[in-house]
Amino acid sequence: MSTAYEPVIGLEVHVQIKTASKMFCGCKNEYGGTPNSHTCPVCLGMPGVLPVPNEEAIRRTIQTGLMLGCDIAQICKFDRKSYFYPDMPKNYQISQYDQPLCNGGGVMLGKFAFPKETQKDDIASSKKVVRLTRIHLEEDVAKSTHFETSSGIDFNRAGTPLMEIVSEADIASPEEAFAYLKTLQQIVQQGGISDADMEKGQLRCDCNVSVRPVGTQKFGTKVEIKNLNSISGVRRALAYEIQRQSRVLSEGGSIRQETRGWDDPAGETFILRTKEDAHDYRYFPDPDLMPMRTDSGLLSEAQARLPELPHQREVRYMNDYGLGDYDANVLSSDLALAAFFEECVQSGAPGKACANLIANELMASVSSDASKLAESPVKAAHIAELAKLLEAQKINSKQGKEVFAEMLVSGKMPAAIVEEKGMSQISDTSALEAIAQQVIDANPGPVADYRSGKVAALNSLKGQAMKLSKGKANPQLIGETLERLLKAP
Amino acid sequence: MNVEYVAKLARIDLSAQEIETYQNQLGSVLEHMDAIASLNLDGIEPTAHASPVFNVLRKDEIKPSLPVEDALSNAPKKANDLILMPKIVE
Structure with a gap:
């Protein structure tokens, strides 16, 4: 009988922090823009310049740590990570080595964060917590574009604030990795930390993955997969890599410690570099930057702006409005959607009926894209009024669907549509x-x-x-x- | 500490003669470190900085950047506002 293998996965997630200016200089922090239009001697790495940390980036990193249950360091510092690459002209990246801002913490994997077809699996309901190792703050590097015979560098991104969220090797399947990233993305988005759009590189993920015979404890040789730019891409890359490693091992081969890339169209990973080329980063404390104390205001300021987290809101919706777990999750998964729902119920409309209309009819009408809600002719007042008509049994649910379809076209208020179509239900x-x-x-x-x-x-x-x-x-x-x-x- | 290895990390091309010279010089620097290591440092906190100054920070405010022409003025090659260099592949 052939040996069955199980994967062990840890993720390193880089999140760009939404600030007005860069991490160590006053250049604008903006995605896009004319190449090299947001640079200065500091972020171009000119000799003799002095970096000064952006306090807002520090606050937001602390806030992220608080949202993820981390311990916030009382004192920490910045270090230099040395390496040569054109995306970092001073030949070191300012990062944090042995004293990160945040330690520990965890991410709970909610049922609806899993890929749809796996939400019925036991693991999706297990409320598994993926532990975090740390979160540290660093500067992003310039963006390189590769052409036929040359590479072009744009320093607009160089020196923008970036945090790295490192998980423990607690992730046991590509689906858990998917749920972990979805949850993390939602939390940083709702905390106002980052837009976390993977296509724009605002959230980037490197995966460490190894396999071992099921039931054994010792970790296998790990492979790092880089350059993943979508959550479903991470899932596919991991599934491929787990299969590849298991096949190599079951054929009697061995896994080399290496870094691989993911070719999404081809659906396979490919080798980028082996361990022999591993970097020696020679970290040391950055003499230009004084240490940080979080207990002199930074921590309390971050605490003061902690938002309600998606899973807390979900529980509140279930308790306060009697929503089912699916509706509660849909509504709490997006800030705009949650605000929409709360606007509906504030007018006294029944929560359950509103949730039903929003999660089903309204979301379907915007192809499940909550960012399009603002463009819909159907506003919170429409949903609230329709929910009240349904609740009071003035119309039945079939008529409710008709009214919804009509207001989606005309934007008329439900009561007016009911009146116009002579639909009102006879309950007398x-x-x-x-x-x-x-x-x-x-x-x-x-x-x-x-x-x-x-x-x-x-x-x-x-x-x-x-x-x-x-x-x-x-x-x-x-x-x-x-x-x-x-x-x- | 191997000078050749350090030189490779720092992308410095050294002649055999230079390697020998610097190996000796680096050796004496490291000997100085040994002198520190021989002291009794019990109860002394490791510090990254000598002065007790913390949180030298700036507000999140945008300051003017360099004009693109200036930013690119040192670039040996440029096109479409990008600094061009020999093709790099990770």
Whole structure:
């Protein structure tokens, strides 16, 4: 029997911090822009310049640490990481080596962070926590573009604040890696730390992955995969790499410690460099930068701006509004969507009905893209009013869908649409009794059937009543009314 | 400490003669470190900086950057506002 292998995965995630200016100089921190238009002697690495740290980048890194349950260092410092590459002209990157700003912490993997088709798996409901090793603050490097015979360098990104979030090797599958990144992305986005758009390189991920025979404890030789630019790409790259390593081992081969790249179109990893070319970074404390103390204001300022986290909001929605876990998750996964929902319920509209309309009808109408909500003609006031009409049984759910479709086209308010289409539901007892009586009088056959014990005959009578009311009768109430009249002596 | 290795890391091309000279010089620098290592340092906190100054920070404010022409003025080759260099492949 062949040996089964299990993966051991740890991720290093780089997140660009949203600030107005760069990490160590006052140049604008902006994605895009004319190449080399946001540079100065500091971020170009000219000799003799002095970097001065951006306090806001430090605060946001601390805030991230707090959101992820890290211990915040009381005192820490910056170090120089030496290496030669054109993206860093001073030949070292300012980073943090042995004293990062944040230590420990963890990321809880929620069910809905997993890829859709795996949300029913046990692991998705296990509330697994991936432990963090550390978060440190550093400067990003310039962006290189490679041409046929030369490479072009744009220093706009050089020296912009970047944090590196390092996980323990706690991740046991590509799906967990996917959920981890989704969760992390959501937290830094909702904390206002970063836009964390992977396509723009605002969130970048390097994976360390090894495999070992199932049931053994010793780690196998790890391979690093670099240059991954989407969360689903990370999942695919890991799945490929786990298979590759397992195959090599089961064929009697051995894994080399190396760095590999991911070719997404080809769907395979390829070798970038082996351990022999490993860097010797010669870290040492940056003499230009004084140490930081977080207890003299930075920590308390970060604490003061801690937002409600997505999973906390999810629990609140379930408790306060009785939402199901799916609706609660959808609404809390995006700030704009959560704000929309809260605007709806603030007007006193029933939470559950609002959540239902938003999570299903409204999200479908914007192709599940919450950023398009602002463009939709359907505003919170529409949803709130429609939810109230449904709750009060003025219209039934089928009519509710019709009203939604109409307001999506015209932007008219639901009550006006109901009025215009003459849809309002009949829930008034005497009106319902009149309809029921008329149906009973006109259908002696089914009435006799029902009275002789054929309960199913009620359905046909109910159908007649709905038809007679032109669909306006409250379906549940008309059924009850019929039953009551039929059973009356 | 091997001078050849350090020179390679620093991308400095040294002649055999220079390697010998610097190996001796680096050796005496390291001997000085040994002198420190021989002291009794119990109870002395490791420090990265000698003076007790913390949080020399700046507010997150944008300052004017260099004009693109100036930023590129030292570049041996440029095109489309980029600094060009021999093709680099990771």
